[in-house]
Amino acid sequence: MSAQHPRIYTCTPFAFPADGYFYTRDTGLLCRSLQALGAESRVVMPLPHHGDDQTGSPLLRVPGLRLCSASWWREQRLDGVMLYSWGDPRYLGVARAIHRAGIRLVIHYDANCELHGHLKRPGGVLKRLINRVKDYWVNRLRARHLSYADAITTTPPNREAFLHDPAYGEPIAGKCVEMPCPVSTVFRHTGTPREALFVAVGKWSDVANKRPEMLMATLEAYYASADAVGLCDAEVYGAPTPEMEAWHAALPPHVQMHVRLMGNVDHETLCRAYNRARGILCTSFAEGTHNASLEALCCGCAVVCPNRPVHLCNVIWYTQDGCGTVAREDTPESLAAAMQAESAAWERGERQPQRMADMWSPRVQPPLTLPRIFPVLAGR
Secondary structure (H helix, E strand, O other): OOOOOOEEEEEOOOOOOOOOHHHHOHHHHHHHHHHHOOOEOOEEEEOOOOOOOOOOOOEEEEOHHHHHOHHHHHHOOOOEEEEEOOOOHHHHHHHHHHHHOOOEEEEEOOOOOOOOHHHHOOOOHHHHHHHHHHHHHHHHHHHHHHHOOOEEEEOHHHHHHHHOOOOOHHHHHOOEEEOOOOOOOOOOOOOOOOOOEEEEEOOOOOHHHHOHHHHHHHHHHHHHOOOOOOOOEEEEEEOOOHHHHHHHHHOOHHHHOOEEEEEOOOHHHHHHHHHHOOEEEOOOOOOOOOHHHHHHHHOOOEEEEOOOOOOOHHHHHHOOOOOEEEOOOOOHHHHHHHHHHHHHHHHOOOOOHHHHHHHHHHHHOHHHHHHHHOHHHOOO
């Protein structure tokens, strides 16, 4: 192995399609970023190949069982691996194999602060007993999985959750390094004049989690308010559901003129939207790191979200230090009031977009985060 050309691979132990979009985020983006920093890098994923795998991309697909082989990993002669395994116990064997191969292992953990979801599932006495047993083993196997890491990239709220949970404690929390998720350098503050605008970005077909009905109800409540300060427009990015299209078509004309369904756009268009907007509106039931919020912050756009302290713990963390507003409750009316409060903060000059971008870009953009995670890259 050469210090001049360190070999650092990324790995996702799930057979995602490696299309163009794949290389704009997560392990695909990290691989491209490592190459830009002068490292030899490939994305390792299990078979099968997909028809839309990008031709000529740095992709290495192997049989899934090979990922659990320390000898196979040792043969790759690597300086490091960035593993996206979500802390899932199913992939414990992959983490163990990389560790046993003597390779620096960084595991990315981008879930929210909910570590004991099994205990909160409804059911009778037998179901509760089964969930308690599941919860016990899931957490201990997850802790074992994470224990193989030399470093765990995650958020401070997740670190605190590990620290105060007996299944994890200091042995896991002490490995945590702040990096919520990788964000492309496409997303940057450009100094564009801000408009009275909020944006919402999501895969709206994921109805249960992204909650498009929450978005629609929140916008209705916002535009129905008589005392909205600095009334803003709203642009919704991502393919709308049929219900969203029908809702938009039925809006009163004086409301419809403020709301635009923008559909799917490329990153450059999204960056321009973030740079025009005052805030990004998150309406989700639960998020891990919510890439869209971090993209927006890198562009100097604040975050507005519901009050869901466990399931949106990281999104709530983003709003601190003048970077957004958290609703008092998880209701459309409360979220609409948070939009009003955020808009009023902009009107009073309390938001500084360049400061937000300067605060968040070093935390999430790979050219700045990777040398901290892999010291072999320092000074490159």
